[in-house]
Amino acid sequence: MTGSPTSAPRPPSAARRVPFEHALREAADIAALSPSSHNCQPWGVAWPSGRGARRAAERLVEEAPAGGPEAPDSTSGESSTGGGDTDEYVILALDRERELTSLPAHAVEMLVSCGAYLQILLRSLALQGWSTDRIRFVEPLADGRTQKAYDACRPLGDTWPKSWSPLCAVRLRRTDEPVGTLAELRRTALARRTNRAPYRPGAVEPAVLDGLSAPSTGVAEDAGVTVRHLVADSERAAFAGLVARHGGRDFTHRQAWRETYSFVRRDEAEAQARGDGFPLSQLFGPLSTPRRHALRLALAPTTMGVLRHAGYHRVLARQLARVVRPTPAIVAMGLADALPGVEATVRGGARLAEYWLRATEAGLALHPVSVVLQHDDVRKELQDRLGLPGRTFFVSRLGHPLTGFPRSPRRIGARAVRTI
Missing domain, CATH: 3.40.109.10 (NADH Oxidase)
Known part of the structure; x- marks a missing residue:
């Protein structure tokens, strides 16, 4: 992508970034309660905050999936509109250091676990006023590689964890009318x-x-x-x-x-x-x-x-x-x-x-x-x-259970979050 410095999207101001950082860490604490096979918690989420990282995330969101047609602009069916410096991005990844690999079926289980995490993460963010505007998934090429994803993330440099394989990039925008409360979701996630x-x-x-x-x-x-x-x-x-x-x-x-x-x-x-x-x-x-x-x-x-x-x-x-x-x-x-x-x-x-x-x-x-x-x-x-x-x-x-059962342990939510 090319463009003059004056036409490039500006990173959010510090005053706007701090509330999102807080919202993301609150959301990660709740999403950490998501189910996963063997409780291995194979997910990671990157928050691009630097100019180069944000540009890479923007390119990943704007591009159609490899080998596939243009994806819908929004998971809610709404069209995408210019968000200027109010946009934020997160990139969901599979952490290869935490995945199960002993059986071929585990490949599906790991993606299912990451999807459960993403659902709760984005729902938690929505309840804090950050709605999902667009999601782009990274599909492997015919030979099983995800070269397209790595090319898109190359500008991230050494800040992108080497053990992480990107699954999708999400663009979020500020909204003023969240439906429900974060406390309710947290209670349900803790009870699950x-x-x-x-x-x-x-x-x-x-x-x-x-x-x-x-x-x-x-x-x-x-x-x-x-x-x-x-x-x-x-x-x-x-x-x-x-x-x-x-x-x-x-x-x-x-x-x-x-x-x-x-x-x-x-x-x-x-x-x-x-x-x-x-x-x-x-x-x-x-x-x-x-x-x-x-x-x-x-x-x-x-x-x-x-x-x-x-x-x-x-x-x-x-x-x-x-x-x-x-x-x-x-x-x-x-x-x-x-x-x-x-x-x-x-x-x-x-x-x-x-x-x-x-x-x-x-x-x-x-x-x-x-x-x-x-x-x-x-x-x-x-x-x-x-x-x-x-x-x-x-x-x-x-x-309906006859007795209660202890909750599985969880890593601190922030451990799955990387600022890049």
Whole structure:
């Protein structure tokens, strides 16, 4: 892009930048509560503040996705208008140092996690008066590279983290009439958590399920996501049977289980200190010290390598199936394309975040059963058995919990934010 110094967009004045910086850090604190596989929190968000960085972000926002048509100007359908020095930008990235890589399916899970984060981040910013004006996604080229993105971000120089892969750039503009309050969103995000305890056997009201499936806003507005609630006894029995047969697959996959176990923390204190992963109490509920030590030893990769020959992984699968079977509803979410791109997958994650927040507000809990999606043969069997179209990317128990469950630890929100 060329232009005279006088025609180039001016960076926001200090008086305007400070309020946005405060809003971004407030939003990041709430978005840090987003769900992610293994609680690995693989997201990063960059805030361009220098002149060169802002120009690079502007170019990334203004350009159409690689190999694709011009994207809509706004997630709300409004046309873009000149924002002058009131514009702000954020760039969502996948942090390669925090991503899961042991299974091909993890590539989808990581983008879904980043999409959930983005939905809550932008919703938090909107509640502070910063609305999303335009989003541009970075799609990989045919050979899987994202050279276009790196070319656009090259002016950022050494300030762009080398482990971050850009997913999309967002332009935000000041608005005066936010709908809702930040305190309400923060309360809901804090209350949202994975609850692996038993759920009440009573059915979830159809009107509630309809409300969870209602159209979404923000990044999730254009998500091509199907939401299917499995409530018939035959459907739930079929799902539980699948879990009983395949729920131990991860324990026998050496690389996958070693990666999973690396996120198991010794106790709650270690989990809080590290800010990610999960203690065994997140999987099994409250544990005595001797039982916690015994389980940690039994689940260690070396031990599992021996115990799988005795069928221990099948015992664990049947235990999970016994929890799944009486659950009143199973929710399955799918993307339209069997091979979704970055935009479709990130928007799918945004839709998931919106669904989970609505479920939390309705007093419902979720417990993802990801093992049936992390291996392609099992996922395809699930989709064929239950008639789920496209690419199922999320499946979970859904119901009213009988007991509470502790919240997973989180990194401080500001750790995911870089000023560039």
